[in-house]
Amino acid sequence: MAKILSIIIPSYNMEKLLGRCIESLLPDKLNNIEIIIVNDGSKDNTLLVANEYKGNYPDVIVVIDKPNGNYGSCINEGLKVAKGKYIKILDADDWFDSKAFKEYILVLEKTDVDLILTDFNDVIADGPIIKRHCENLDPYKVLSSTHVFESSSFLKLGMHAVTYRTKILRDNNYKQTEGISYTDQEWIFYPMEWVQKVFYCPLNVYQYNLGREGQTMDPKIIVRNISHFIQILERMLDTLSHKEFSNEQKKYLYNCMRGTLKTIYKNVLLNDNIGFDLKTLSNLDHRIKYMLPLYYKEMDDFVIHKYLPLKYIYYWRRKQKRYPNIVLQLNKNLKLLQKKFEYYRS
Structure with a gap:
């Protein structure tokens, strides 16, 4: 089956959280997605967890095992094999709202643009849930990148809101810096040069886990x-x-x-x-x-x-x-x- 969306999950020492992340992507009868789990030289059982899920969902899950090269190297390796028309990143300690995600896939099937924006939540450990959304973009309409770039709320959304057409990244040989952390900022910087058509879908898909001890944002x-x-x-x-x-x-x-x-x-x-x-x-x-x-x-x-x-x-x-x-x-x-x-x- 043709894949509408590839989801890259960079994973380093995530054996305890990877299951929650993957489960959120597996609503019933959703076979037109591709989940690419990239094990970045983990020292725990992350690879074992990933391969167990691959065994259960061989038509949906791809596992890449590689030496540690940090975040950007995971994105680069995932992009090489991605088959989806669109591509999105999901960190292994985060998850998608399954109901919103299933609706989102239906939207993607009817959409033909370079960039899709969605809402997301900041989920703060032992704290409040903060909703992030585009307040001044027209939903469910194809918009010009010029119009979107001028939106103040777009500037605040970050990488969790972004889904790209895979082709624009491949055609322009997109690569993230390897060997260092925090290159998620590059994901919302360099590809914007190639974006022409944008679509805003006000579904709260991404659940961004904040406050976990040991995460890079500590x-x-x-x-x-x-x-x-x-x-x-x-x-x-x-x-x-x-x-x-x-x-x-x-x-x-x-x-x-x-x-x-x-x-x-x-x-x-x-x-x-x-x-x-x-x-x-x-x-x-x-x-x-x-x-x-x-x-x-x-x-x-x-x-x-x-x-x-x-x-x-x-x-x-x-x-x-x-x-x-x-x-x-x-x-x-x-x-x-x-x-x-x-x-x-x-």
């Missing part, structure tokens, strides 16, 4: 891997400096980088024990000033916290040092208090 792990964010950002800046983009594309791509910029500056400048060479940040800062002058100026107004409104980037640019330790400790205490407040509020 603040302690982000701090350790801040060089990965810088490598990703430098590659994005290289692309912008060597290619021609429309004004709408530029606006979207620049805004795409804002989150990465915030992550870099905030983690380097508000952590006193990160052990990061500030000269590296200074070199990046000069490049931002040259290539993105408006954003460079805007960054001067970034504050530590709404209850600690100190302009930490402005301070560092003038003093070439971080705020004193007492300020950094206040920030840590505020974040802890905010987490407790959100927990009790939920």
Whole structure:
């Protein structure tokens, strides 16, 4: 049977969560999908779990076993074998809402575009569920990429909302950076150059699991891997400096980088024990000033916290040092208090 959708599941040490992820993709009589599980050199029983499911669903599940090469290598390997007209990524610790997913497949069968957007939930451990959706895009209509790129809510959606036509990735030899984490940002950056027709489907498909200890979005792990964010950002800046983009594309791509910029500056400048060479940040800062002058100026107004409104980037640019330790400790205490407040509020 022809496959309408290929779903790549990058998996590293996910034996305890992979089953939930796969089960969410197996509503009754859904044989026109392809589930590509990429085992990224796991040290636990992830591969065993994947192969058990493959044995039960041989016409639906493909298993790739490879040495560890990090997130981007999993996407690259999955893309090589994908047979679906469309392609989507699902992290092994996340899942789809099965009912919404089944409806979504019916929509895909009647759709012929380059990019499909769907809603998703942020599912916070021991906390609230936050719905993410496009507030100002017309649903169930084919839209031009120019119109979509100008949408403020589109900028906030991220990779969990995105499904691409597989052909546009293959035709343009799309590859993610290998050997580092956080390359999911590349998934919503580079392919947008090739997108022409877009379709918004307001189904809440993706369930994004947040707050799990040990995941790459754990603040302690982000701090350790801040060089990965810088490598990703430098590659994005290289692309912008060597290619021609429309004004709408530029606006979207620049805004795409804002989150990465915030992550870099905030983690380097508000952590006193990160052990990061500030000269590296200074070199990046000069490049931002040259290539993105408006954003460079805007960054001067970034504050530590709404209850600690100190302009930490402005301070560092003038003093070439971080705020004193007492300020950094206040920030840590505020974040802890905010987490407790959100927990009790939920």
